[in-house]
Amino acid sequence: MSRLPFYLIVAFLLVAGVALSIHRHVQFEVPWTPGEQRQVWEIEAQVNFTADGGPAKVNMALPSSQQGYRILTEHTASPGYGLAFLEENGGRRAEWSTREATGDQQLYYSVQALVAPESKNPAIESPPLRRDIVWETPYDTAASQVIERAWSRSADPFTFARELITDFTEERQGENARLLLTQFDRTPLLVRLLNQAGVPAREVSGLLLEHGRRRQSLTSWIQVFDDQEWALFDPRTGTRGRPDNLLLWESAGQAVLEVQGGSNSRVGFSMLSRNQPAAAAVRSQLADDTLLNFSIHSLPLEDQALFQTILLIPIGALMVVILRVLVGIKTSGTFMPVLIALAFIQTTLVTGLVGFLLVVAVGLVIRNYLSYLNLLLVARVTAVIITVIAIISVFSVLSYRFGLNAGLTITFFPMIILSWTIERMSILWEEEGPKQVLIQGGGSLLTAVLAYLAMNNPWIRHITFNFLGVQLILMALILLLGNYTGYRLLELRRFKPVTED
Numbered sequence: 001m002s003r004l005p006f007y008l009i010v011a012f013l014l015v016a017g018v019a020l021s022i023h024r025h026v027q028f029e030v031p032w033t034p035g036e037q038r039q040v041w042e043i044e045a046q047v048n049f050t051a052d053g054g055p056a057k058v059n060m061a062l063p064s065s066q067q068g069y070r071i072l073t074e075h076t077a078s079p080g081y082g083l084a085f086l087e088e089n090g091g092r093r094a095e096w097s098t099r100e101a102t103g104d105q106q107l108y109y110s111v112q113a114l115v116a117p118e119s120k121n122p123a124i125e126s127p128p129l130r131r132d133i134v135w136e137t138p139y140d141t142a143a144s145q146v147i148e149r150a151w152s153r154s155a156d157p158f159t160f161a162r163e164l165i166t167d168f169t170e171e172r173q174g175e176n177a178r179l180l181l182t183q184f185d186r187t188p189l190l191v192r193l194l195n196q197a198g199v200p201a202r203e204v205s206g207l208l209l210e211h212g213r214r215r216q217s218l219t220s221w222i223q224v225f226d227d228q229e230w231a232l233f234d235p236r237t238g239t240r241g242r243p244d245n246l247l248l249w250e251s252a253g254q255a256v257l258e259v260q261g262g263s264n265s266r267v268g269f270s271m272l273s274r275n276q277p278a279a280a281a282v283r284s285q286l287a288d289d290t291l292l293n294f295s296i297h298s299l300p301l302e303d304q305a306l307f308q309t310i311l312l313i314p315i316g317a318l319m320v321v322i323l324r325v326l327v328g329i330k331t332s333g334t335f336m337p338v339l340i341a342l343a344f345i346q347t348t349l350v351t352g353l354v355g356f357l358l359v360v361a362v363g364l365v366i367r368n369y370l371s372y373l374n375l376l377l378v379a380r381v382t383a384v385i386i387t388v389i390a391i392i393s394v395f396s397v398l399s400y401r402f403g404l405n406a407g408l409t410i411t412f413f414p415m416i417i418l419s420w421t422i423e424r425m426s427i428l429w430e431e432e433g434p435k436q437v438l439i440q441g442g443g444s445l446l447t448a449v450l451a452y453l454a455m456n457n458p459w460i461r462h463i464t465f466n467f468l469g470v471q472l473i474l475m476a477l478i479l480l481l482g483n484y485t486g487y488r489l490l491e492l493r494r495f496k497p498v499t500e501d
Helices: 004-028 139-152 158-164 175-181 188-194 301-310 313-326 336-347 349-371 379-400 406-411 415-432 434-455 458-466 467-481 489-500
Strands: 039-050 056-062 070-078 082-088 091-098 102-116 202-206 219-226 229-233 244-249 256-258 262-277
Touching: 004 202, 004 467, 039 056, 056 102, 056 229, 056 244, 082 467, 102 188, 139 158, 139 175, 139 188, 158 219, 158 229, 175 188, 188 202, 188 301, 229 244, 244 313, 256 262, 301 458, 313 336, 313 349, 313 434, 313 458, 313 467, 313 489, 349 379, 349 415, 349 434, 379 415, 434 458
Parallel strands: none
Antiparallel strands: 039 102, 039 262, 056 091, 056 256, 070 102, 082 091, 202 219, 202 244, 219 229
């Protein structure tokens, strides 16, 4: 029979598991190791205004995920106000409203922004050119001459924007530029000149991030478009490019803050930078599952904690397969060591080993007495189960009385599995002697300890929980091991006399 379909299935599982894991790491920035740290900015915007005494409505621009930053969480504090988040002209805005507001009002908005170098800007459409630009005399002549001068020294929209802005700096400022600046603010004037020259541009507002700063204001920037490409220019210097610490707060060319029913409105920003584990920093974005972002993070925390343990079982199963198929260790029951290893995770290794040996030893003594009663199998196993429960209860009470609180964790042992283990070992003792009991019991305990060490490794716990594609890789490895028909490692000692000859 051809083995090609088998190897195709194994190859598919390996490729799918590796691809899903790499996609999760690259696209969603889930770290490979549990100790990685990420920088997170906590920014608070405080809106202040004086209400007129009637209905009030406040509309403020909000930041979105962009190049270098990803929005994690956002919160507001606005007692007595209704709140809605809106999508307008490609930008996000918050709208507060109330029927009656009097005197000084304060509204708060806070956001967490993750520093994410791999994050890209969303697709932005070029703004429409303004066709209603009208200048009064003599500003029309000055505007035309400024545009003509910059146009002659440029080759494309970006170089034209650079030359135009540079002409308004103090070093190169001519008479026409000085005349226009007496009547217009610098940034709206530059955007107006760019639009008149047929270059799509708009004014956007950004926040320069500095740790520990308070009462900061937004700064104006000019966004210039060339087909689907755009660039950011500093209207004060003409420098092209975006500073690493710039977070675009309003990027749709709209007003940052609009207040109806109030006056003296203003918004100030405070910010702090801190580092936190990368897994926690990206957890909020992982909660939004898609076909390629299937994760446990969308479940409630209680269920996440449960699955964090369940997803370790394939690791323990792989250890059992390796030790039984390749090494040749005998165990009492196929996957009993995995369940014992899970109990060790809850009890710690030393406490679990002591508890396991005590329960099995006392259980074997009592099971030996039950064998003289000639009970039926079902009744005998049931009696063993009740005995195991009684033993665990007694040990828990005694450990608590002696102040050994670690002994209380012995209740995490799987009682049914322990009962069947005691039953198998007792039958094995009667049929093949104590030697086989020690071999299989010792093999089970060794396998359980090795499985525990693998399952309790912080790296493995992190990878199995955050990269579900690893389960496909484990499946492929187990299928390959299941196809092994060679000698086991412990069987090679049978051939030792041959090498001596």
